[in-house]
Amino acid sequence: MTWAQGAPRTLDAMEQTARSGDTAGVWRAFTDQESGLNRLGFACAGIAGW
Numbered sequence: 001m002t003w004a005q006g007a008p009r010t011l012d013a014m015e016q017t018a019r020s021g022d023t024a025g026v027w028r029a030f031t032d033q034e035s036g037l038n039r040l041g042f043a044c045a046g047i048a049g050w
Contacts, residue, residue: 006035 010029014037017025030037 010035010037 010032014026014029017023017029033039
């Protein structure tokens with residue numbers, strides 16, 4: 001649930017950096033160990049449909 005609580009902030013950060021052309025910033029937001037989207041992928045690994 002940690003990821004879900006910060007998801008809006010994480011997605012906003014990714015969108016802002018993507019719009020500015022900062023691909024490294026998008027990657028940092030995606031892989032952030034506390035709030036990154038990669039946490040969602042790990043949480044759902046092995047679940048049917050993912």
